[in-house]
Amino acid sequence: MTNSILVYIELNNNQPLNVTKEIISKLHNCNNNMQINGVVITDLQSYELSKNILLNIGLDNLYVINDSIFDSFQTCIYSDALVDFLKQNNPDIFLMGATEKGRELAPRTASALDIGLTADCTDITITADYDLLATRPTYGGKMMATIVSKTKPNFATIRPGAFKISNFPSRETNVVFITPDLSGEKILTNILKCENKIQKDDWTCAEIIVSGGLGLKTKENFELIYKLSELLNAKPAASRGAVEMGWAPESIQVGQTGSSVSPKLYLAFGISGAMQHIVGITNSDRIIAINTDKSAPIMNSADVAIVADAVSVLKQMISTYK
Amino acid sequence: MTFKIVVCIKQVPDTSDIKWTEHNTIQRDGLDSIINPFDIGAIQLAKNVRFLLEKMNLDTEINVVTMGPSQASDILKNAVAMGCDKAFLLSDKKFSGADTLATAYTLSLFIKTQIPDFNLVICGQQAIDGDTAQTPSSLAQKLSIAQITNVIGLKEVNKVYSVWIKDSKTSTEEIKTGHPALIATTLKNTNILPNINGYIKACKTKITVLNSSDLNIDINKIGLVGSPTQVKKAYKFEILRNTTYIENESAENCSEYIIDEINKCRVNDD
Ligand SMILES: Cc1cc2nc3c(=O)[nH]c(=O)nc-3n(C[C@H](O)[C@H](O)[C@H](O)COP(=O)(O)OP(=O)(O)OC[C@H]3O[C@@H](n4cnc5c(N)ncnc54)[C@H](O)[C@@H]3O)c2cc1C
Numbered sequence: 001m002t003n004s005i006l007v008y009i010e011l012n013n014n015q016p017l018n019v020t021k022e023i024i025s026k027l028h029n030c031n032n033n034m035q036i037n038g039v040v041i042t043d044l045q046s047y048e049l050s051k052n053i054l055l056n057i058g059l060d061n062l063y064v065i066n067d068s069i070f071d072s073f074q075t076c077i078y079s080d081a082l083v084d085f086l087k088q089n090n091p092d093i094f095l096m097g098a099t100e101k102g103r104e105l106a107p108r109t110a111s112a113l114d115i116g117l118t119a120d121c122t123d124i125t126i127t128a129d130y131d132l133l134a135t136r137p138t139y140g141g142k143m144m145a146t147i148v149s150k151t152k153p154n155f156a157t158i159r160p161g162a163f164k165i166s167n168f169p170s171r172e173t174n175v176v177f178i179t180p181d182l183s184g185e186k187i188l189t190n191i192l193k194c195e196n197k198i199q200k201d202d203w204t205c206a207e208i209i210v211s212g213g214l215g216l217k218t219k220e221n222f223e224l225i226y227k228l229s230e231l232l233n234a235k236p237a238a239s240r241g242a243v244e245m246g247w248a249p250e251s252i253q254v255g256q257t258g259s260s261v262s263p264k265l266y267l268a269f270g271i272s273g274a275m276q277h278i279v280g281i282t283n284s285d286r287i288i289a290i291n292t293d294k295s296a297p298i299m300n301s302a303d304v305a306i307v308a309d310a311v312s313v314l315k316q317m318i319s320t321y322k
Numbered sequence: 323m324t325f326k327i328v329v330c331i332k333q334v335p336d337t338s339d340i341k342w343t344e345h346n347t348i349q350r351d352g353l354d355s356i357i358n359p360f361d362i363g364a365i366q367l368a369k370n371v372r373f374l375l376e377k378m379n380l381d382t383e384i385n386v387v388t389m390g391p392s393q394a395s396d397i398l399k400n401a402v403a404m405g406c407d408k409a410f411l412l413s414d415k416k417f418s419g420a421d422t423l424a425t426a427y428t429l430s431l432f433i434k435t436q437i438p439d440f441n442l443v444i445c446g447q448q449a450i451d452g453d454t455a456q457t458p459s460s461l462a463q464k465l466s467i468a469q470i471t472n473v474i475g476l477k478e479v480n481k482v483y484s485v486w487i488k489d490s491k492t493s494t495e496e497i498k499t500g501h502p503a504l505i506a507t508t509l510k511n512t513n514i515l516p517n518i519n520g521y522i523k524a525c526k527t528k529i530t531v532l533n534s535s536d537l538n539i540d541i542n543k544i545g546l547v548g549s550p551t552q553v554k555k556a557y558k559f560e561i562l563r564n565t566t567y568i569e570n571e572s573a574e575n576c577s578e579y580i581i582d583e584i585n586k587c588r589v590n591d592d
Binding site: 012075076079098100103104105106107108110111112114115116117118119120133137138143144145146147148149150151188189190191192193194195196197199207208232264265267275278279281282285286287288290294297299300301302303304305306307308309312313315316317320 | 421422423426454455456457458459460461462463464467468469470471472485490491492493494495496497498499500503549550551552553554555556557558559560561562563564565566567568569570571573574576577578579580581583584587
């Protein structure tokens with residue numbers, strides 16, 4: 001039997017999510033001889049529309065669990081179909097994006113199989129024995145923990161943005177269609193009404209991110225972060241400290257409980273660089289920190305550490321760009 | 323017949339009161355324990371259910387449960403003061419060290435053995451102390467019931483079904499579910515101020531303490547022993563880059579330096 005890794009492919013608008021591609025990219029860079037397989041739960045129409053992409057992301061096998069019922073996401077039914085499939089497919093490792101849907105689907109699935117689940121991982125390693133070492137920030141602490149699981153498949157969800165998308169090797173992908181047995185399924189929930197939200201462009205993919213923290217001292221000063229981002233055509237972001245003060249919305253928080261970002265340039269104004277913040281910016285190409293304290297932890301995580309008053313520098317930059 | 327709700331709550335450190343040590347770590351000693359703010363949202367939803375059912379002359383019973391050491395009974399008293407009726411503390415050394423799977427299993431057996439005729443389970447979606455929102459989904463599966471997560475409100479409820487508002491990043495949905503079902507809510511910081519009657523009720527209410535043998539539990543599935551995931555190593559996380567320091571420069575010079583970097587990054591683009 002070949003050893004294999006299975007990746008859950010989440011589609012949105014007939015496209016695999018970035019996190020799915022990030023996971024597969026990472027696996028290709030892991031350099032081992034395991035099969036890399038994908039599983040997608042979908043209706044056939046969406047599959048047809050997405051297959052050009054799905055067949056070109058370097059998978060060995062693509063399992064398409066299909067039924068017309070899968071045109072909208074319903075945790076219980078998706079999970080049942082996935083559980084049945086996993087029992088037969090038996091991968092060594094199973095990975096899923098820690099998206100909103102992934103966070104519902106993964107624990108329900110793991111629980112049905114009575115297997116462990118390491119959620120929200122920021123890094124993974126695969127051992128020579130085909131075991132998964134999954135790394136994530138420890139519960140509330142300041143440490144990273146590498147977690148192993150006694151049960152197979154070793155199952156983990158991966159944070160969006162944890163890995164970079166690279167070029168996929170070209171592989172002949174074998175497609176297997178699977179018709180799930182839904183006979184025992186009593187549909188328990190029923191979507192009565194659904195209003196889709198206007199999808200804002202994904203700020204976490206921005207090339208330049210201007211981020212602010214408690215060192216800015218006031219909400220008025222934090223406004224300078226917005227102003228500069230606008231002038232630079234960059235995206236604003238915040239530390240949790242700034243979010244908790246109500247200076248910025250939670251949706252633009254960077255870090256363990258916020259988003260991971262991977263810009264070309266990350267500008268950190270008045271952010272101390274707590275581990276929970278740093279885990280969200282490791283993939284930045286270049287980091288510049290502006291902080292009055294030379295010994296703040298963010299300084300030696302940065303490429304350039306500017307020891308200065310963040311507010312004065314922000315104001316100066318804004319007046320230059322105006 | 324009484325409509326039975328189970329609310330699962332967790333004790334967390336009060337991070338709004340966090341003090342930082344000089345080494346920039348959280349000072350954990352002396353932190354107050356509070357009810358996880360999302361779980362207060364769960365209590366609020368349970369009360370909303372009661373409010374609507376009482377209009378139909380249906381009796382409701384809100385059961386609140388937590389797993390933890392004996393000190394956790396404080397948050398249960400609080401929950402009763404906020405409007406819950408019966409409180410249960412699952413306390414046993416054997417429960418400790420549980421990962422999500424073991425926690426969900428333990429809670430599921432509590433519900434199956436103590437409140438088998440439950441209609442709804444309501445949980446906070448996640449805990450603020452860094453947990454990853456797995457427990458509710460895992461618990462729903464262990465109870466073999468439907469689940470709705472990311473719930474921000476109740477639209478309609480009767481004995482047989484309820485309609486909830488689910489708010490996620492991509493959409494807002496109204497979802498109907500038959501009972502029993504599990505609801506996980508992202509409502510938080512709903513501060514329910516207990517009134518004097520609440521406090522009196524809290525004083526009078528006896529907390530039922532249960533251990534592993536009371537729950538008829540498979541001890542190989544609980545606590546550290548029953549947790550498949552284990553920490554292999556923990557380490558301090560750092561990204562160390564080859565840092566260039568810029569000190570004692572005017573704001574103008576610093577600004578110019580950064581703008582230079584921005585321009586370089588833009589040039590690389592083309
Ligand atoms: C479970 C958990 C999850 C968490 N998740 C996240 C997360 O996702 N994201 C996150 O960011 N945090 C997170 N945190 C919080 C994190 O531990 C820190 O508390 C937070 O990042 C601190 O924010 P800060 O850097 O803005 O503030 P501080 O740590 O207070 O830092 C302010 C910095 O500003 C500097 N400064 C002061 N004055 C000036 C000035 N005039 N000019 C320039 N600099 C100045 C100071 O030297 C200091 O370094 C989490 C914590 C927990 C417990």
